[in-house]
Amino acid sequence: AQTVTQSQPEMSVQEAETVTLSCTYDTSESNYYLFWYKQPPSRQMILVIRQEAYKQQNATENRFSVNFQKAAKSFSLKISDSQLGDTAMYFCAFMKRGGSTLGRLYFGRGTQLTVWP
Amino acid sequence: DTAVSQTPKYLVTQMGNDKSIKCEQNLGHDTMYWYKQDSKKFLKIMFSYNNKELIINETVPNRFSPKSPDKAHLNLHINSLELGDSAVYFCASSQEGRAHGYTFGSGTRLTVV
Structure with missing residues (x-):
């Protein structure tokens, strides 16, 4: 079974600063995807960034980047130049590639990020 | 707009009632899901459905029954609602083979009150 662990239930950062959210996962699979989702107070689940396990290069999307360490099974999210609109719950998620549970997402318990002015 | 549409957004009901939540996607995806957020x-x-076929059926009470009339729709029917069913329910879709x-x-x- 796959498990995803987010060890920081809450974090806060000042506007314009950089913050890193941690995520580790446990799997015996070699082929998988990793995601970060954002859930603002509006409740909508929004995909922030994704990483394919076979790619060594870390994914980036504007101010968001990841540090993917496959051997350590670590997948942290760095948010640069934090903005007030980044305030949200952030979920790390794992998806096995292929197999009978195709497409199933395993979520961590989330990290509540608050950005202060 | 292309999207996954869920209705209703809010549902308040009494214990023992039966209710349904509807979900439709116009993205052409072949897989749809129901997630519960406690x-x-x-x-x-x-649950997950792929082209109307049930793929994943987690350990949920039999009172919960998904129905997929076509690959664009996945509805969730809940019988005999209990207080513990209070939660946020998310519908989602994805395309097999695309990460x-x-x-x-x-x-x-x-x-549930």
């Missing part, structure tokens, strides 16, 4: 914000899969993750609906907050 009061601590934990997201857990309930784009899910597109989520906006969620339905179910409150």
Whole structure:
């Protein structure tokens, strides 16, 4: 079974600063995807960034980047130049590639990020 | 707009009632899901359908029954509602073979009183 662990239930950062959210996962699979989702107070689940396990290069999307360490099974999210609109719950998620549970997402318990002015 | 549409957004009902939540996607995806988000914000899969076929059926009470009339729709019917069913229910869709993750609906907050 796959498990995803987010060890920081809450974090806060000042506007314009950089913050890193941690995520580790446990799997015996070699082929998988990793995601970060954002859930603002509006409740909508929004995909922030994704990483394919076979790619060594870390994914980036504007101010968001990841540090993917496959051997350590670590997948942290760095948010640069934090903005007030980044305030949200952030979920790390794992998806096995292929197999009978195709497409199933395993979520961590989330990290509540608050950005202060 | 291309999206995953869920209705209703809010549902308040009494214990023992039967209710349905509807979900439709116009993205052409072949797989749809129901997830439950509990009061601590934990997201857990309930069901998934691929081209109208049930693929994942987690350990949920038999009172919950998904129905997929076609690959664009996945509805959730709940019988004999209990207080513990209060949660946010998310519908989502994805395309098999594409690592784009899910597109989520906006969620339905179910409150059982």
